[in-house]
Amino acid sequence: MSLLERPYSPPASPRRLWQDLGWHYASNGLIGLIFSATGPIAVTLAVGTAGGLTSTQLASWVFGIFFSAAAATLLMSLIYRQPLGFAWSIPGTVLLGPSLQHLSFAEVVGAFFTSGVLILALGATGVIRTIMAKVPMPIVMAMVAAVFLKFGTDIVSSAQANLVIAAPMVVAFVLLSAVPALGRYLPPVLGTLLVGCVAVAASGQFSLTTGGPLFAAPVFTTPHFTWAAQLELLVPLALTVLFVQNGQGIAVLRAAGHEPPVNVFAVVSGAFSLVNACFGAVSACVTGPTNAILTSYGDKSRQYSAAVVYGALSLVCAAFAPALTRLMLATPPEFILTLGGIAMLRALQQAFVTAFASRFTLGALVTFIVTISGLNLFNIHAAFWGLVIGYAVSRLLERPAHASADA
Numbered sequence: 001m002s003l004l005e006r007p008y009s010p011p012a013s014p015r016r017l018w019q020d021l022g023w024h025y026a027s028n029g030l031i032g033l034i035f036s037a038t039g040p041i042a043v044t045l046a047v048g049t050a051g052g053l054t055s056t057q058l059a060s061w062v063f064g065i066f067f068s069a070a071a072a073t074l075l076m077s078l079i080y081r082q083p084l085g086f087a088w089s090i091p092g093t094v095l096l097g098p099s100l101q102h103l104s105f106a107e108v109v110g111a112f113f114t115s116g117v118l119i120l121a122l123g124a125t126g127v128i129r130t131i132m133a134k135v136p137m138p139i140v141m142a143m144v145a146a147v148f149l150k151f152g153t154d155i156v157s158s159a160q161a162n163l164v165i166a167a168p169m170v171v172a173f174v175l176l177s178a179v180p181a182l183g184r185y186l187p188p189v190l191g192t193l194l195v196g197c198v199a200v201a202a203s204g205q206f207s208l209t210t211g212g213p214l215f216a217a218p219v220f221t222t223p224h225f226t227w228a229a230q231l232e233l234l235v236p237l238a239l240t241v242l243f244v245q246n247g248q249g250i251a252v253l254r255a256a257g258h259e260p261p262v263n264v265f266a267v268v269s270g271a272f273s274l275v276n277a278c279f280g281a282v283s284a285c286v287t288g289p290t291n292a293i294l295t296s297y298g299d300k301s302r303q304y305s306a307a308v309v310y311g312a313l314s315l316v317c318a319a320f321a322p323a324l325t326r327l328m329l330a331t332p333p334e335f336i337l338t339l340g341g342i343a344m345l346r347a348l349q350q351a352f353v354t355a356f357a358s359r360f361t362l363g364a365l366v367t368f369i370v371t372i373s374g375l376n377l378f379n380i381h382a383a384f385w386g387l388v389i390g391y392a393v394s395r396l397l398e399r400p401a402h403a404s405a406d407a
Helices: 014-020 023-036 039-050 055-080 090-099 105-125 127-134 137-161 163-178 180-185 188-202 227-255 262-278 288-294 304-319 321-328 333-356 361-373 382-397 399-406
Strands: 086-088 284-286
Touching: 014 304, 023 039, 023 188, 023 288, 023 304, 023 333, 039 055, 039 086, 039 090, 055 086, 055 262, 055 284, 055 304, 055 321, 086 090, 086 262, 090 227, 105 127, 105 227, 105 262, 127 227, 127 262, 137 163, 137 227, 137 288, 137 333, 137 361, 137 382, 163 180, 163 188, 163 333, 188 333, 227 262, 227 284, 227 288, 227 333, 227 382, 262 284, 288 304, 288 333, 304 321, 333 361, 361 382, 382 399
Parallel strands: none
Antiparallel strands: 086 284
16 A cells, blocks of 8 residues: 555546535534534634734634645545545634743744644654554444544433523424435435524524624734744644544544545645644644534435535634634524534444444443543544554453454
């Protein structure tokens, strides 16, 4: 197998893309975009604001992450004709919170640049594919199940906190899923979105702030390379992208029947992390939740069209980043949480089935427990430690299963 995986089929032509695109795929692309443009953006704004970033720096950050998500997704999905959705590292964004309290933003940007180089270099060596191939799929999917579990519980907590919004959305999803004749004309998740919008408007819970810029105006922050920032952020950022974020995306895509290019993912993530760094933005990565939405319906040979819609809409979001951010944050959080949870239900179900259906179940259970515990060592996300500890326990206590898998 070559170091950088080649596509299994010719790139999608405009005519082929038009033939493969349908309402269900377009709606999944739209939901994937809404998912990325709401909760993750709220996290980004919260971390940046707490860290003392100016509105100009925040707007540039939002522009960068949407631009790289659009470019990487469109490039990869059209070339490989698979739904290969990119976004930005949310765990990476979260770990920046404490760092911005004692490091300057220029020092953090310096770590963005070096982590991008490290991710790119590791992808070019081919070591990422080798490591990922050694970890059994049930263990990886147990990590995914632990990360995705909160999306499911968010539906319940949202219904408890704001029944007026959550209840109609849940009813719409159940009705459209239970009656196939309705679901053929209106995809369940799209119907959930529309009903949710009506519920938000009717309940008077849409609160849009006026003023502020309409178009993005990206700026370049000159990086400052210091040992303190590199020691604190370099390795955690790189490991989070390669094994937590990309690991989730790879597992979700494989569970949906695709063959994602693992080494190319790492190379592209590193390259676009450097692009992001130019705009003062956190690392680019393959996204597990969004790819779960993109692959949640239909013929797998046509699912790439959902990723193309997601990428095209992300490009629009990059251009109108300030206005879009205000628009998305004007809706009540329960609307976003319910929509995201419903869109992720099938992926969460598949993650549990794959993790605990057959072999490596003890390793999968340990991975699930460690990941959901929130263990944080050396500023590295719990999902990474879940994989490491779960795999080690499985190797020690599930030797026959590993022996048969290695044979």
